[in-house]
Amino acid sequence: MEAMLIELSERLRTLDTPQAMALAAAETVGHALSLSRAAYGDVDEPGQHIVIARDWLASGQRSAAGSHSFADYGNFNEALRRGEDVAVADVTVDPRTVGQVDSFRALDIGSMANLPLMEDGHLKVVFCLHRDRAQYWSAEELAFARRVMDRTEVEIARRSVSKQLRESETRYRTLFESIDVGFCIVEMKFDDADRAVDYRIVEANPAFERQTGAKVAGLWVSEFAPDLERHWFDTYGRVALTGEPAHFENKADRFGRWFDVRALRVGDPADHRVAIFFSDINDRKGMEEALRRLNDTLEQKVQERTQERDRLWSNTQDIQVIIDGEGVFQAVNPAFTAILGWTSEDAVGKPLFEFLIPDDEGVTDRALQHARVQSLPVVENRYRHKDGGFRWISWVAAPDGDLIYASGRHITAEKEQAEALQNTEEALRQSQKMEAVGQLTGGLAHDFNNLLAGISGSLELMQKRIDQGRFTDVDRYMTVAQGAAKRAAALTHRLLAFSRRQTLDPKPTNVNRLISGMEELVRRTVGPAIHMEVVGAAGIWPALIDPGQLENALLNLCINARDAMPDGGRITIETANKWLDENGARQHDMAPGQYLSVCVTDTGTGMSPSLIAKVFEPFFTTKPLGQGTGLGLSMVYGFAKQSGGQVRIYSEVGEGSTICLYLPRHYGETDEEGLAQKLDEASRAEQGETVLIVDDEPSVRMLVTEVLEDLGYTAIEAGDSAAGLKVLQSDVRIDLLVTDVGLPGGMNGRQMADAARERRPDLRVLFITGYAENSVITNGHLDPSMQVLTKPFAMDTLASRIKDLITSR
Numbered sequence: 081m082e083a084m085l086i087e088l089s090e091r092l093r094t095l096d097t098p099q100a101m102a103l104a105a106a107e108t109v110g111h112a113l114s115l116s117r118a119a120y121g122d123v124d125e126p127g128q129h130i131v132i133a134r135d136w137l138a139s140g141q142r143s144a145a146g147s148h149s150f151a152d153y154g155n156f157n158e159a160l161r162r163g164e165d166v167a168v169a170d171v172t173v174d175p176r177t178v179g180q181v182d183s184f185r186a187l188d189i190g191s192m193a194n195l196p197l198m199e200d201g202h203l204k205v206v207f208c209l210h211r212d213r214a215q216y217w218s219a220e221e222l223a224f225a226r227r228v229m230d231r232t233e234v235e236i237a238r239r240s241v242s243k244q245l246r247e248s249e250t251r252y253r254t255l256f257e258s259i260d261v262g263f264c265i266v267e268m269k270f271d272d273a274d275r276a277v278d279y280r281i282v283e284a285n286p287a288f289e290r291q292t293g294a295k296v297a298g299l300w301v302s303e304f305a306p307d308l309e310r311h312w313f314d315t316y317g318r319v320a321l322t323g324e325p326a327h328f329e330n331k332a333d334r335f336g337r338w339f340d341v342r343a344l345r346v347g348d349p350a351d352h353r354v355a356i357f358f359s360d361i362n363d364r365k366g367m368e369e370a371l372r373r374l375n376d377t378l379e380q381k382v383q384e385r386t387q388e389r390d391r392l393w394s395n396t397q398d399i400q401v402i403i404d405g406e407g408v409f410q411a412v413n414p415a416f417t418a419i420l421g422w423t424s425e426d427a428v429g430k431p432l433f434e435f436l437i438p439d440d441e442g443v444t445d446r447a448l449q450h451a452r453v454q455s456l457p458v459v460e461n462r463y464r465h466k467d468g469g470f471r472w473i474s475w476v477a478a479p480d481g482d483l484i485y486a487s488g489r490h491i492t493a494e495k496e497q498a499e500a501l502q503n504t505e506e507a508l509r510q511s512q513k514m515e516a517v518g519q520l521t522g523g524l525a526h527d528f529n530n531l532l533a534g535i536s537g538s539l540e541l542m543q544k545r546i547d548q549g550r551f552t553d554v555d556r557y558m559t560v561a562q563g564a565a566k567r568a569a570a571l572t573h574r575l576l577a578f579s580r581r582q583t584l585d586p587k588p589t590n591v592n593r594l595i596s597g598m599e600e601l602v603r604r605t606v607g608p609a610i611h612m613e614v615v616g617a618a619g620i621w622p623a624l625i626d627p628g629q630l631e632n633a634l635l636n637l638c639i640n641a642r643d644a645m646p647d648g649g650r651i652t653i654e655t656a657n658k659w660l661d662e663n664g665a666r667q668h669d670m671a672p673g674q675y676l677s678v679c680v681t682d683t684g685t686g687m688s689p690s691l692i693a694k695v696f697e698p699f700f701t702t703k704p705l706g707q708g709t710g711l712g713l714s715m716v717y718g719f720a721k722q723s724g725g726q727v728r729i730y731s732e733v734g735e736g737s738t739i740c741l742y743l744p745r746h747y748g749e750t751d752e753e754g755l756a757q758k759l760d761e762a763s764r765a766e767q768g769e770t771v772l773i774v775d776d777e778p779s780v781r782m783l784v785t786e787v788l789e790d791l792g793y794t795a796i797e798a799g800d801s802a803a804g805l806k807v808l809q810s811d812v813r814i815d816l817l818v819t820d821v822g823l824p825g826g827m828n829g830r831q832m833a834d835a836a837r838e839r840r841p842d843l844r845v846l847f848i849t850g851y852a853e854n855s856v857i858t859n860g861h862l863d864p865s866m867q868v869l870t871k872p873f874a875m876d877t878l879a880s881r882i883k884d885l886i887t888s889r
Contacts, residue, residue, distance in 0.1 A: 088104065088228060092235040098239075107136045113224070116188065117187075127161050131146070138212075156177070191216075262287045263287065269300075278313075279354075308334050309333065312330075320352040327341070397490075402484070408431050410428065437461070437470055447475070451486070452479055458475070459474075542554050589627050595614055602634070612651045619657070634678070637739055658675045668742065688733050695713050770793065771882065772804060772817050773819075776799055776822075783875070801831070820848055843865070846866075847866070848871060
């Protein structure tokens with residue numbers, strides 16, 4: 081093997097590149113150790129991959145050239161990175177490689193050895209040795225491979241150093257010959273007192289000769305410049321004796337030029353040699369002189385500009401301030417004092433936050449952070465005035481280095497004007513509200529006075545006829561009074577629907593079936609000149625609504641559609657399932673979710689946008705005086721909103737209109753059956769059944785008591801919640817509580833019922849109310865043992881509800 085090493089050394093001297101040397105080393109080891117493959121691989125900086133440029137291969141072997149991840153061949157990477165040799169006799173059983181057998185088989189590797197080469201503590205090269213069979217690696221084999229590797233690396237390093245020296249010499253000579261800076265090495269001559277008396281130019285580059293105008297290499301200065309100024313000798317002599325470099329600018333009168341000179345001692349100090357760099361700066365000196373004269377002129381102009389800036393700083397009506405990054409005032413102009421009252425002495429050196437209204441500190445801090453890095457858009461805040469008030473300031477600012485320059489405009493007067501305008505607008509809106517209230521109350525007074533005239537007149541005539549013994553006319557007057565009372569009830573229901581405060585009785589409803597049931601009524605109402613079509617979607621979802629109120633709403637919409645088509649036309653009632661996502665719900669001003677839509681479309685005159693904006697207002701109508709109350713669409717809108725839905729109008733003038741109700745979907749089945757009884761058909765009470773009536777209106781208590789006694793119930797009356805609760809907390813038998821919602825006595829009807837249920841958990845409750853807030857009756861969702869009945873109500877309806885609740889126990 082020694083012979084092979086000698087042969088390798090001879091061969092390496094004939095090769096030019098590190099790659100060729102590495103391949104020669106691989107070939108030597110491959111033959112010596114009977115390998116199937118040998119190669120040098122360069123390791124990347126993270127130490128995770130190896131790149132093989134060329135490999136030596138035994139006959140018939142596949143090349144492994146390319147990039148490989150250490151992780152694909154086992155878990156020995158850390159050992160290599162520590163500089164340890166890795167030798168594996170059998171890759172199929174060694175725990176370091178057994179998990180990656182497929183990778184080795186792809187390259188026909190049975191055993192392998194990796195020898196790392198470290199550089200500055202980092203893994204740089206791996207010498208890879210492969211056999212196509214499992215075989216033990218002896219220490220002698222690894223030592224030989226390491227010797228080959230070391231010898232190769234030494235030769236590569238020697239060649240690299242030699243090459244670097246040649247390249248350095250070439251670069252130096254090229255630089256020496258081509259630079260514009262004059263360079264020479266001089267040898268100093270001293271007298272016995274160590275005083276420099278002459279120096280010889282040992283070597284000089286072309287630039288030096290161009291600057292001096294002569295070929296002076298080998299000559300003493302006394303030979304070509306006998307009158308050279310003394311300071312040149314003294315300076316170079318001091319550098320040669322002390323070794324301290326010198327850098328100076330000086331004019332050589334002998335050559336008529338200025339030079340920038342750098343001098344330093346080189347070589348053996350005993351040789352008294354100094355390397356000198358000359359830069360011809362004659363042009364620069366001329367420019368400096370011209371610049372000096374220009375600066376004198378510019379300084380005067382700058383002074384003039386500074387005076388202008390100072391006048392602007394002092395005379396501007398806007399605040400000018402300079403602050404640091406922490407918001408501390410560095411300077412303020414006179415306008416700061418004029419507007420805020422604080423002098424420069426009051427402000428400079430203090431944080432701006434000391435002068436702010438506390439409520440504006442947040443927005444100002446964010447503006448300060450912004451202004452540290454980029455120009456600040458307009459921001460407004462309030463500064464305290466020294467007199468105790470405050471002033472509004474509008475700021476812009478920009479950073480410059482560590483400082484921020486800000487300009488503030490006094491806008492307190494503008495703010496006060498804006499506030500006055502806002503107050504005026506608010507007063508106008510309030511005036512418009514009061515006008516609407518006046519219109520509402522006027523309409524109510526007109527309609528109710530008409531109804532009350534019918535009721536009171538009928539009652540007076542009934543009294544006269546009874547006194548006269550003429551009973552045949554009583555029924556007619558009674559019918560008139562009852563009709564007026566029912567119209568008054570309908571009007572209050574419309575008002576409550578508009579205000580979204582009517583008491584609803586929501587039920588799971590099949591809307592298609594409801595429309596089918598009222599279709600004939602609608603056809604008769606709109607008349608034969610109107611063609612009506614119902615398009616009910618299949619698989620329609622149930623809706624949780626008050627069926628009676630939906631019937632009223634649809635009838636109102638169809639009547640309005642009819643009135644918009646005086647010459648006849650078409651009405652289409654259409655149902656559909658709608659699933660609104662966030663975008664669609666936002667466009668409809670609704671919550672996202674599933675809804676049932678009921679749309680009424682006509683081919684009438686249509687509406688303009690300005691008209692659409694007003695149609696839901698109370699008492700707004702386009703019909704002639706006396707032909708419409710203006711509450712129809714208001715009631716529809718109130719019903720939809722109170723039911724958790726929405727109303728939307730789609731219309732163009734001359735193109736007809738579509739009004740859609742969006743009603744919330746009910747997740748469940750509908751109750752297809754309903755039952756009503758007449759008062760004289762209601763079942764009689766059982767022995768001892770007792771009902772408590774709580775209402776602050778004596779007439780209501782009297783009427784309910786009359787109905788209960790007719791049905792055989794025992795009736796107990798209470799005029800407020802305190803009296804009612806006292807009865808409920810006693811041992812008296814109570815089968816049903818009938819109570820108003822709005823009660824005196826400290827509790828409303830719902831609170832009283834809930835308190836009673838703590839003692840009587842099975843208590844049945846019937847709420848009777850002219851108007852109840854949804855929060856009191858839980859948005860219409862009551863327990864099965866609770867029901868609500870809206871005043872005014874028919875006596876037979878009251879009797880039916882009472883019996884239903886009592887018999888449902």
